[in-house]
Amino acid sequence: MDKYVAFGIVVIVLLLALAGALLAPRRFRRRPGPPPAPPQAPQRPGAPTIEAPPEQKLPPTATAPPIEKPPVEKPPVEKPRVEKAPPAPTVPPVPMAPPAEVVVPPVEVAPVVEVPAPTAGRLVRLRSRLARSQNVFGKTMLALLSRDKLDDDTWDEVEETLIGADVGVAATTEIVERLRERARVLGTSSTSELRKLLADELTTALEPDMDRALKASPHDGRPAVVLVVGVNGAGKTTTCGKIARVLIADGHSVLLGAADTFRAAAADQLATWAGRVGAEVVRGPEGGDPAAVAFDAVKRGTETGVDSVLIDTAGRLQNKVGLMDELGKVKRVIERHGPVDETLLILDATTGQNGLEQARVFTEVVDVTGVVLTKLDGTAKGGIVIAVQRKLGIPVKLVGLGEGADDLAPFEPAQFVDALLGAEA
Numbered sequence: 001m002d003k004y005v006a007f008g009i010v011v012i013v014l015l016l017a018l019a020g021a022l023l024a025p026r027r028f029r030r031r032p033g034p035p036p037a038p039p040q041a042p043q044r045p046g047a048p049t050i051e052a053p054p055e056q057k058l059p060p061t062a063t064a065p066p067i068e069k070p071p072v073e074k075p076p077v078e079k080p081r082v083e084k085a086p087p088a089p090t091v092p093p094v095p096m097a098p099p100a101e102v103v104v105p106p107v108e109v110a111p112v113v114e115v116p117a118p119t120a121g122r123l124v125r126l127r128s129r130l131a132r133s134q135n136v137f138g139k140t141m142l143a144l145l146s147r148d149k150l151d152d153d154t155w156d157e158v159e160e161t162l163i164g165a166d167v168g169v170a171a172t173t174e175i176v177e178r179l180r181e182r183a184r185v186l187g188t189s190s191t192s193e194l195r196k197l198l199a200d201e202l203t204t205a206l207e208p209d210m211d212r213a214l215k216a217s218p219h220d221g222r223p224a225v226v227l228v229v230g231v232n233g234a235g236k237t238t239t240c241g242k243i244a245r246v247l248i249a250d251g252h253s254v255l256l257g258a259a260d261t262f263r264a265a266a267a268d269q270l271a272t273w274a275g276r277v278g279a280e281v282v283r284g285p286e287g288g289d290p291a292a293v294a295f296d297a298v299k300r301g302t303e304t305g306v307d308s309v310l311i312d313t314a315g316r317l318q319n320k321v322g323l324m325d326e327l328g329k330v331k332r333v334i335e336r337h338g339p340v341d342e343t344l345l346i347l348d349a350t351t352g353q354n355g356l357e358q359a360r361v362f363t364e365v366v367d368v369t370g371v372v373l374t375k376l377d378g379t380a381k382g383g384i385v386i387a388v389q390r391k392l393g394i395p396v397k398l399v400g401l402g403e404g405a406d407d408l409a410p411f412e413p414a415q416f417v418d419a420l421l422g423a424e425a
């Protein structure tokens with residue numbers, strides 16, 4: 001019996017133990033219940049510790065860069081814009097507009113071809129320019145001739161005044177001797193008569209019989225060729241343009257050749273002069289061969305049948321042998337078409353006696369046939385005309401009396417002297 005009781009107790013204990021065991025797992029299962037872990041369980045195997053990182057990294061990686069970068073990059077992007085803004089004011093597009101407008105005027109101006117003032121009587125019309133610049137000379141001479149007694153001292157002063165006006169010593173001596181003699185023989189004493197005698201002597205000294213006509217008429221089926229030479233600053237290109245106007249005013253058709261290839265501005269300057277009177281210009285590349293341009297100009301002028309081809313050459317210093325040689329070449333090349341009809345030397349009257357030395361060198365290289373004396377309105381030494389002609393034996397054909405387009409006049413000795421001496425006493 002006891003065995004059965006003991007066995008029964010053991011069974012009861014086991015049953016209790018079993019019951020306890022069954023109760024315990026039920027509690028376990030409920031706790032880990034929030035096994036939201038189970039769904040995560042599959043990922044754990046491969047990246048256990050990654051789960052957290054991914055959750056932490058993703059946010060920063062995904063959002064941070066895009067957010068940080070833009071702010072960092074945007075500022076610099078905006079800064080350059082601000083820097084670029086300043087250049088914007090220079091807005092080249094704005095200046096670009098004017099050029100377009102500038103192009104328009106020429107088109108409008110082109111048809112408005114200017115009609116140069118007639119050449120006849122120009123010297124008379126420009127007399128005031130000359131009278132103004134020679135005022136002192138004229139007044140001094142007339143004051144001396146107005147003296148009651150024309151003694152040796154007075155004649156010495158007359159001599160000094162003429163030399164001071166750049167007439168030159170030899171010419172002055174001749175003029176004063178003849179004047180004294182005629183005044184003595186004629187018994188002239190009135191200022192008016194003495195003025196007339198002086199005017200006669202000055203006019204004679206200017207050799208009024210010299211041929212001053214410009215050889216600019218076509219012949220032998222080709223245009224006349226006028227070569228213009230002279231040093232820089234003498235007013236050569238300007239005068240070239242003025243000569244074209246003189247020829248056009250006298251009824252010639254003209255073509256201009258810009259053989260001054262050393263200075264691009266010279267060709268532009270000449271083109272402007274030509275444009276004003278509707279003349280054609282032949283020009284070459286800057287630094288190109290001047291002789292080639294001159295040759296082409298004459299060729300073109302012959303083809304188009306103009307009356308005169310006017311060729312501007314580069315200003316050259318007389319001591320630069322190479323450059324002077326080149327001027328000789330220009331002339332030789334032009335002469336393949338035929339002889340040059342006129343070679344005009346442009347001389348600045350304000351350079352006085354120095355200009356004569358320049359002139360001499362030019363006459364040795366090219367056969368100068370006429371002188372154009374410029375800037376006579378800017379010097380009180382109008383007597384240089386006499387000195388130039390005497391020294392070179394070449395006629396002064398034109399004189400420049402101002403910067404205006406038609407301030408270039410054919411030279412006429414009597415009118416010139418009249419303007420030189422000013423109003424009669």
Ligand SMILES: Nc1nc2c(ncn2[C@@H]2O[C@H](COP(=O)(O)OP(=O)(O)OP(=O)(O)O)[C@@H](O)[C@H]2O)c(=O)[nH]1
Pocket residue numbers: 231232233234235236237238239260263266313314315374375376377378399400401402403407
């Ligand atoms: N007052 C006055 N000025 C003149 C006269 N002739 C020319 N000029 C001026 O002299 C200056 C020089 O003229 P340009 O034609 O450029 O002289 P240039 O140097 O011999 O020409 P390039 O050889 O092309 O350099 C310009 O300002 C002209 O207007 C004149 O008769 N009177």
